[in-house]
Amino acid sequence: xxxxxxxxxxxxxxxxxxxxxxxxxxxxxxxxxxxxxxxxxxxxxxxxxxxxxxxxxxxxxxxxxxxxxxxxxxxxxxxxxxxxxxxxxxxxxxxxxxxxxxxxxxxxxxxxxxxxxxxxxxxxxxxxxxxxxxxxxxxxxxxxxxxxxxxxxxxxxxxxxxxxxxxxxxxxxxxxxxxxxxxxxxxxxxxxxxxxxxxxxxxxxxxxxxxxxxxxxxxxxxxxxxxxxxxxxxxxxxxxxxxxxxxxxxxxxxxxxxxxxxxxxxxxxxxxxxxxxxxxxxxxxxxxxxxxxxxxxxxxxxxxxxxxxxxxxxxxxxxxxxxxxxxxxxxxxxxxxxxxxxxxxxxxxxxxxxxxxxxxxxxxxxxxxxxx
Amino acid sequence: xxxxxxxxxxxxxxxxxxxxxxxxxxxxxxxxxxxxxxxxxxxxxxxxxxxxxxxxxxxxxxxxxxxxxxxxxxxxxxxxxxxxxxxxxxxxxxxxxxxxxxxxxxxxxxxxxxxxxxxxxxxxxxxxxxxxxxxxxxxxxxxxxxxxxxxxxxxxxxxxxxxxxxxxxxxxxxxxxxxxxxxxxxxxxxxxxxxxxx
Numbered sequence: 001x002x003x004x005x006x007x008x009x010x011x012x013x014x015x016x017x018x019x020x021x022x023x024x025x026x027x028x029x030x031x032x033x034x035x036x037x038x039x040x041x042x043x044x045x046x047x048x049x050x051x052x053x054x055x056x057x058x059x060x061x062x063x064x065x066x067x068x069x070x071x072x073x074x075x076x077x078x079x080x081x082x083x084x085x086x087x088x089x090x091x092x093x094x095x096x097x098x099x100x101x102x103x104x105x106x107x108x109x110x111x112x113x114x115x116x117x118x119x120x121x122x123x124x125x126x127x128x129x130x131x132x133x134x135x136x137x138x139x140x141x142x143x144x145x146x147x148x149x150x151x152x153x154x155x156x157x158x159x160x161x162x163x164x165x166x167x168x169x170x171x172x173x174x175x176x177x178x179x180x181x182x183x184x185x186x187x188x189x190x191x192x193x194x195x196x197x198x199x200x201x202x203x204x205x206x207x208x209x210x211x212x213x214x215x216x217x218x219x220x221x222x223x224x225x226x227x228x229x230x231x232x233x234x235x236x237x238x239x240x241x242x243x244x245x246x247x248x249x250x251x252x253x254x255x256x257x258x259x260x261x262x263x264x265x266x267x268x269x270x271x272x273x274x275x276x277x278x279x280x281x282x283x284x285x286x287x288x289x290x291x292x293x294x295x296x297x298x299x300x301x302x303x304x305x306x307x308x309x310x311x312x313x314x315x316x317x318x319x320x321x322x323x324x325x326x327x328x329x330x331x332x333x334x335x336x337x338x339x340x341x342x343x344x345x346x347x348x349x350x351x352x353x354x355x356x357x358x359x360x361x362x363x364x365x366x367x368x369x370x371x372x
Numbered sequence: 373x374x375x376x377x378x379x380x381x382x383x384x385x386x387x388x389x390x391x392x393x394x395x396x397x398x399x400x401x402x403x404x405x406x407x408x409x410x411x412x413x414x415x416x417x418x419x420x421x422x423x424x425x426x427x428x429x430x431x432x433x434x435x436x437x438x439x440x441x442x443x444x445x446x447x448x449x450x451x452x453x454x455x456x457x458x459x460x461x462x463x464x465x466x467x468x469x470x471x472x473x474x475x476x477x478x479x480x481x482x483x484x485x486x487x488x489x490x491x492x493x494x495x496x497x498x499x500x501x502x503x504x505x506x507x508x509x510x511x512x513x514x515x516x517x518x519x520x521x522x523x524x525x526x527x528x529x530x531x532x533x534x535x536x537x538x539x540x541x542x543x544x545x546x547x548x549x550x551x552x553x554x555x556x557x558x559x560x561x562x563x564x565x566x567x568x569x570x
Contacts, residue, residue: 305431326433327443333389335413338433339422356419360426367429 006062007055007098008032012131019121019284029128030098031055031090034074035082037136043369044138045080046129046165047089048146048153051221051278052270054097055089058082063097064269072353079362084369085142088132092125092153094278096271100128102201103271114273115201122149122285126156133164140164143365147171147350148317149278152285155298155325159287162302167368169361171309172350174321175295175328176286181316184224185279188217192272201273214272215263222262227313227346231255288328295328306336307364309357311349337364373403376563379539379546380453380479383567384408388450391415391474393437393467394457398425405430413449415440438463441470449475456481456505456563460514465531472533472570481565484540486520486558505562521564525554528568537567 151173195213291297310322395414404410452475540561
C-alpha cells in the first residue's frame with residue numbers, strides 16, 4: 001500500500017501566524033473532494049472532521065480500507081448529495097493523514113516534530129483550511145458543516161470569515177469546551193503519556209509506538225460517544241464467547257471485548273502525538289472568550305443562515321450547550337433554526353444512520369440551495 | 373389554509389419580521405413567506421412538526437414558549453403570532469407578557485369558551501364541551517386554561533394591554549368585536565383573534 005499516492009495535498013505558501021505566537025510557512029494541507037464544482041462555483045460545502053476523522057468523508061477510505069466517517073450523510077442522493085454539491089474536506093492541522101502535524105519532519109532536526117510541534121488551536125486549523133477556498137477559486141461556500149470538533153471548526157470559521165459561507169451547520173458541538181470535556185481529554189492524554197513507549201513524544205524514530213496508551217485513550221473516549229441506554233441495549237451483561245464468568249481478567253463481557261477491539265483498530269490508523277495535539281486544540285476552544293465573553297459577537301458580522309442540531313442522548317456535547325449557540329444567535333436576530341434529534345446512540349448519532357437527523361440535514365440543505 | 377390564518381395574514385403588512393409561536397407544521401409561516409415577503413421565524417415544541425417545517429424550508433427553533441421566548445431580545449419582531457395555544461400554557465399571563473416584550477405587536481387567537489355550542493354542551497349534557505375547535509376529552513386535552521372572548525377582553529383591560537383590533541370568527545364569517553357587541557360576539561363566535569400591544 002502506497003499511502004502517499006492516495007492523499008491529495010497542497011502546500012500553503014502564505015505564512016500562518018498561530019495562536020501560540022509561532023509562524024509557520026509552506027505547510028501541507030491534505031484534502032479530498034467529492035462531487036464536482038459547478039460553473040458558478042456556488043455549490044461547495046466545506047466539511048470539517050471530528051477528533052479522529054480525516055479528509056476521507058465517504059466511500060472507501062483508501063488508507064484504512066474502511067467506509068469514510070460520514071458515509072451515511074455524504075454521497076450521491078444522500079443528505080449531503082454529491083450529485084448536487086461539491087464536498088471538500090481537509091485533514092486538520094495536527095492530524096496524521098497528510099496535513100501538517102507532529103509526525104512531519106522537523107527540518108531543524110531531521111526527525112519528526114513530536115512534541116516540538118507547536119500547540120495548535122481550532123482557530124489555527126480553520127485559518128489553515130481557509131486556504132482551500134483560494135485553492136479552488138471559491139469566493140463563497142454554499143455551506144460549512146461538521147459535528148463535534150467539526151462543529152467547533154464550523155463556528156470558528158464563520159466567526160473568522162463571516163461572508164464566506166451562506167449556510168452554517170454546527171452539529172452536536174459546543175462553543176466552549178466544558179470541564180467534563182477537558183477531563184476526558186486529559187484522561188486520554190495521560191493514558192498515552194503513561195505508556196513507556198511514548199518517550200515524551202519522541203517515539204517515531206523507533207519501531208515501538210505507544211499503542212497501549214493510545215488504545216486506552218480511545219477506549220475511554222469511545223464510552224463518551226455512546227449513551228448508557230445504547231450500551232445497555234447493545235451489550236447489557238452479555239458474555240463474550242463463553243458460557244459463564246471465568247474468574248479472571250480476560251474480556252468476559254462483550255462490552256470489554258468491544259472496547260478492546262475499538263482500541264486496537266484505532267492505533268493502526270492514528271498517531272498518539274496527533275491525539276495529544278488535537279485534544280489540546282479542543283480543550284483550548286472557547287469562542288466566547290475570543291469575544292470578551294459575548295458569544296453573540298462572534299456572529300454579529302455574518303448574514304449566514306444557521307441550522308443547529310443536537311441529539312437527545314448526547315451527554316458529551318449536550319443539547320443545552322448547542323442551545324446556548326442558538327440563544328447567542330437569536331439575541332442578535334440571526335437566521336437560526338434548531339432541532340434536537342431523538343436518538344439513543346449518544347454523541348456518535350451524527351455519524352450513524354439516524355433517519356430524522358439525515359432527513360433534517362438534507363431538507364435544510366436542499367431547500368436553502370433552491371432559494372439560492 | 374384555514375380561515376383563521378387568512379385573517380391573521382391580513383393583519384400583517386408586507387416585508388415585516390414575524391415570529392410564529394407554536395408554528396405547527398408551518399402552514400401560516402409558508403403563506404406569510406410566499407405572499408407577504410415576511411422574514412418569518414417559528415418556535416415549535418413538537419419534533420415532528422419542526423421536521424415538517426424544515427422540509428418546507430422554514431426557519432424554526434425547537435422549543436417551548438414558556439421557556440424559550442426569553443432568548444429573543446425586546447421588540448425584535450414586528451409581530452409575534454400565537455394561534456390557539458394560549459390556553460395550553462401553565463402560565464398564560466407570562467406567555468402574553470413575553471409575546472408583548474419580544475414583539476412590537478402580538479396576534480393572539482383563542483378558541484372561545486363562551487361560544488354557544490360550548491355553553492349548550494355543558495348545560496344540556498353536563499359534560500365537558502367538545503366542539504370542532506375543542507375536539508379533546510377532558511382527560512387528554514392540552515387545554516388547561518380555557519377562556520372566553522370576554523375573559524380575554526377583561527384581561528387585556530386589567531393589564532393595560534391595548535387591543536388594536538379584535539375579530540370574531542364563526543364558521544366562515546369574520547366580524548369585528550367592540551365594546552358594544554362584546555356579549556353577542558362572545559356568544560356566537562367560535563374563535564377570537566386579537567391584535568394587541570403594550
